[in-house]
Amino acid sequence: MSEFSGDDAGGGEVDVADEKVSAKDTREVIMEATFRALAKRGYTDLRMRDIGDEMELTRQVIHYHFDGKNDLLASFLRYVAEQYEGSVEVDESADPWTELQARIDQCLFGPEFDEFGHWERMKVYHELFAHAQNDDRHREILDEHYDQIKQSIVDVVEDGMEEGVFREVDAELVGQLITDVIHVGRERRISLGHDDAPKETRRAIDEYILDSLVVDGGPE
Template identity: 75%
Template sequence: MGSTEETVGSKDTREVIMEATFRALSEHGYSDLRMRDIGEEMELTRQVIHYHFDGKRDLMSSFLEYVAEQYEGAIDVEEYDDPRAELEARIEQCLFGPGFDEFGHWERMKVYHELFAHAQNDEEHQAILDEHYDAIKDSIVRVVEDGIEAGVFRDVDAERMGQFITDAIHVGRERRLSLGHDDAPEETQAAIEAFVLDSLYVDDESGPA
């Protein structure tokens, strides 16, 4: 227990609890999850968790916000001065995830998509996930709008384009997780590139549409 206590002392307590929640959810699933299961992943008593959260539902709300933060903030926009490169990077990250030191992208997506399915029965969780969906979609919409303004993209309905791409990404991940189609993310990425992005990009030789 000593090493875990040192970790809790040196890292943000919320992050330690959230990462333990990832592991516990992956092992037990949402329906069977107990606060004690999360505590065991930290080798600490569940009283530590109860000190910070008012029960399982409150913890799950914070957990969903934590997942959203990991994915929404992982792209460094300043790296990209080309809307096309930024759009492709955002799509790739949503499909394949940012890098994690431990407990990788697909393990995290397994947990995320399970909670996504349960959100239909919880208005608070639904609102958090809806806000996350909008943040991802809006980030794509913004890039499309920037590309249109710069003459890199054709003049399309950016809102609908962002929604379509976001939905395609979600289904591609779900197909891998729920149906065991391991190539689904790569197939989704290839389909978006062939049937969406190729028609979005302005022909360099012809200039802006």
């Protein structure tokens, strides 16, 4: 059986080796165990048994749901994307400027997690990103996530132009530029150890991209 699909994904129960847990809980347990295992072992040296060692459920649960390491990591990448796509909190009445700021902050500084902080998760994410060139399925998932991040920014910029708070620009190009700058800023902190990179990236976005969007009399 591959990934969590059908009735299992809807919160049904799976009975494996006398362990009965909801499919939703099982998925989260496995995904969080994958985070811990990847943080310790890295992508290249990761084995299924390493993930099993990081959770209280039996290793059989992993093999019940996934057809090997690549299948599990594909689901893991979707899990990471879901955490960031669904956690931007903006009031429905918020103006485009406020929403754009919130989305940029989310990508750069992340939401709060009970276990494993934003940068620990980004370290794992960016390692898988680097290996995507060798895996078509992983590249497709990461490409979808990139497009979702970019499009969320494009949509806000377009809304701002319609409301007259942003000047007329190529929203697609602005969305791509902001997304790329965010990605490089995160990579600089993770790979080069430049702890100030996120704040410097945020300042650069403010001063050289966002300030250029504002029409006369708009927010500063």
